[in-house]
Amino acid sequence: MRFSPRDNAFFDLFAASASNLREGVRLLSEALASDADRAEIAVRLKEVEHQGDEHTHEIVRRVNSTFVTPFDREDIYRLSGALDDVLDDVEAALDLMVLYRVGDLPSGVGDLVDVLDRAAELTAGAMPRLQTPSDLTDYWIEVNRLENQADQDYRRLLARIFSGEYDALTVHKLKDVVDTLESAVDGFETVANIVEQIAIKES
Amino acid sequence: MRFSPRDNAFFDLFAASASNLREGVRLLSEALASDADRAEIAVRLKEVEHQGDEHTHEIVRRVNSTFVTPFDREDIYRLSGALDDVLDDVEAALDLMVLYRVGDLPSGVGDLVDVLDRAAELTAGAMPRLQTPSDLTDYWIEVNRLENQADQDYRRLLARIFSGEYDALTVHKLKDVVDTLESAVDGFETVANIVEQIAIKES
Amino acid sequence: MRFSPRDNAFFDLFAASASNLREGVRLLSEALASDADRAEIAVRLKEVEHQGDEHTHEIVRRVNSTFVTPFDREDIYRLSGALDDVLDDVEAALDLMVLYRVGDLPSGVGDLVDVLDRAAELTAGAMPRLQTPSDLTDYWIEVNRLENQADQDYRRLLARIFSGEYDALTVHKLKDVVDTLESAVDGFETVANIVEQIAIKES
Numbered sequence: 001m002r003f004s005p006r007d008n009a010f011f012d013l014f015a016a017s018a019s020n021l022r023e024g025v026r027l028l029s030e031a032l033a034s035d036a037d038r039a040e041i042a043v044r045l046k047e048v049e050h051q052g053d054e055h056t057h058e059i060v061r062r063v064n065s066t067f068v069t070p071f072d073r074e075d076i077y078r079l080s081g082a083l084d085d086v087l088d089d090v091e092a093a094l095d096l097m098v099l100y101r102v103g104d105l106p107s108g109v110g111d112l113v114d115v116l117d118r119a120a121e122l123t124a125g126a127m128p129r130l131q132t133p134s135d136l137t138d139y140w141i142e143v144n145r146l147e148n149q150a151d152q153d154y155r156r157l158l159a160r161i162f163s164g165e166y167d168a169l170t171v172h173k174l175k176d177v178v179d180t181l182e183s184a185v186d187g188f189e190t191v192a193n194i195v196e197q198i199a200i201k202e203s
Numbered sequence: 204m205r206f207s208p209r210d211n212a213f214f215d216l217f218a219a220s221a222s223n224l225r226e227g228v229r230l231l232s233e234a235l236a237s238d239a240d241r242a243e244i245a246v247r248l249k250e251v252e253h254q255g256d257e258h259t260h261e262i263v264r265r266v267n268s269t270f271v272t273p274f275d276r277e278d279i280y281r282l283s284g285a286l287d288d289v290l291d292d293v294e295a296a297l298d299l300m301v302l303y304r305v306g307d308l309p310s311g312v313g314d315l316v317d318v319l320d321r322a323a324e325l326t327a328g329a330m331p332r333l334q335t336p337s338d339l340t341d342y343w344i345e346v347n348r349l350e351n352q353a354d355q356d357y358r359r360l361l362a363r364i365f366s367g368e369y370d371a372l373t374v375h376k377l378k379d380v381v382d383t384l385e386s387a388v389d390g391f392e393t394v395a396n397i398v399e400q401i402a403i404k405e406s
Numbered sequence: 407m408r409f410s411p412r413d414n415a416f417f418d419l420f421a422a423s424a425s426n427l428r429e430g431v432r433l434l435s436e437a438l439a440s441d442a443d444r445a446e447i448a449v450r451l452k453e454v455e456h457q458g459d460e461h462t463h464e465i466v467r468r469v470n471s472t473f474v475t476p477f478d479r480e481d482i483y484r485l486s487g488a489l490d491d492v493l494d495d496v497e498a499a500l501d502l503m504v505l506y507r508v509g510d511l512p513s514g515v516g517d518l519v520d521v522l523d524r525a526a527e528l529t530a531g532a533m534p535r536l537q538t539p540s541d542l543t544d545y546w547i548e549v550n551r552l553e554n555q556a557d558q559d560y561r562r563l564l565a566r567i568f569s570g571e572y573d574a575l576t577v578h579k580l581k582d583v584v585d586t587l588e589s590a591v592d593g594f595e596t597v598a599n600i601v602e603q604i605a606i607k608e609s
Contacts, residue, residue: 158502201480300562372568372577
């Protein structure tokens with residue numbers, strides 16, 4: 001099925017939310033460079049997060065005031081919340097890097113952020129096509145595949161962090177940063193799973 | 204809309220559950236004092252938790268045996284489960300303090316417990332008004348605001364715990380206690396989000 | 407109520423998924439022995455996990471292509487996802503043991519795996535009876551009881567791990583393994599709670 005044109009406002013808001021999330025991941029990626037001014041980038045990322053909150057609130061307001069929604073109110077609510085959760089994790093990861101003054105990061109961290117970057121790109125590409133969710137099969141399969149791969153990389157990264165290369169406090173700090181990145185990857189999978197469920201209902 | 208009077212039993216049970224949760228948080232707060240007998244308070248908190256389990260089971264039994272419920276069965280189920288989860292975390296936090304013999308806690312822990320105390324007060328105030336969920340907007344906005352603030356405090360508290368002030372095992376113990384408190388704060392936000400969703404459906 | 411015979415395919419798939427999960431837990435249990443070849447068992451567990459993924463995909467495919475499902479599409483989806491999550495944790499726990507080369511484990515780890523074994527047995531026994539979910543009360547009460555007990559054991563195990571008996575990096579590794587096992591126990595409770603909710607709706 002196709003949703004009717006009057007529903008465009010919701011689709012536009014989800015597209016804007018995912019596009020904003022992609023910008024947030026881009027800033028996180030920029031912050032990994034060893035000469036990056038992380039504190040300054042964190043300020044810009046916080047602005048991106050506030051922008052994301054605006055999109056989320058606008059979606060919730062619109063769900064409240066609209067009689068007919070393009071798909072279940074609960075799914076609209078869950079999807080906007082799930083996009084918001086990913087951006088929260090992305091912002092938290094950079095905030096922790098700044099607070100902990102972690103300095104150079106093990107190379108595996110860059111690999112995890114690359115996965116986030118790819119998942120953000122896929123998600124930003126999928127949201128504008130939410131009107132025909134059954135066409136998004138490739139998107140959610142690929143995000144699930146990325147998450148599975150990231151899971152493997154994450155555990156191998158932990159094994160390195162626990163290998164004796166780092167002092168006790170640095171181990172704590174790196175683990176916390178890496179756990180937050182892993183949670184962001186999981187969050188992209190949650191978004192993809194919600195889209196899959198919407199497609200199942202609409203089919 | 205307003206729910207009909209026959210539904211009062213559910214609202215009374217949610218009010219009792221939230222009031223019981225507030226008592227649990229009060230005990231946790233009491234246990235922070237440096238001269239508190241934490242083991243003894245933990246026994247009383249465990250009784251409060253058992254009382255909470257009774258409320259939860261009573262709600263589930265009633266959902267099973269009642270033909271008409273004031274709002275979706277699933278939302279009743281989710282809300283009672285979410286209140287139960289917060290109390291579990293509150294009880295777990297104190298149990299860990301006792302098991303780990305953590306002694307004096309960094310002052311940021313008291314700030315987190317103050318947030319729990321405020322969220323418990325707001326939740327206990329909101330539950331008796333669940334019959335008109337659309338009036339609870341201030342409640343869930345404020346709990347979300349508290350959770351955002353607590354997130355910032357939590358990360359700054361971790362930065363202090365990882366600063367070198369504490370020995371390696373104390374770092375582990377404090378992190379575990381603090382993570383459990385942060386999970387309790389998140390739990391109050393989950394409760395507020397469920398109430399918001401109930402209000403959206405009923406509007 | 408009883409579900410109609412035409413729905414048997416779903417029940418068969420859930421039974422197969424739970425039986426496969428039980429085999430995964432059995433392998434994890436085997437891997438705890440001090441003379442076990444964990445890397446070799448991990449390879450076999452990975453195959454069991456792939457088999458589980460097949461069941462999950464088959465359930466989702468069937469939800470998509472079937473007009474009438476025995477219970478809510480969303481609950482079918484959630485239940486298969488929840489079974490999948492437990493197996494992911496079981497597989498992750500063994501993968502971490504291998505990656506971290508943890509060697510002998512504290513005895514409390516065996517107790518947690520025994521709980522997983524019992525929960526897997528109960529779940530495998532319950533899934534073939536999903537056609538009459540109201541008969542499964544004993545199952546979900548017992549899994550909830552097991553989870554509560556495991557929570558206590560888990561915290562006492564952490565207290566031992568943080569007691570000073572292990573070096574700093576071993577503490578990190580053991581905590582990570584034990585957290586993953588605890589998450590698997592929670593996952594069995596999630597499965598039981600979904601079954602309870604299905605029973606409530608069908609009653």
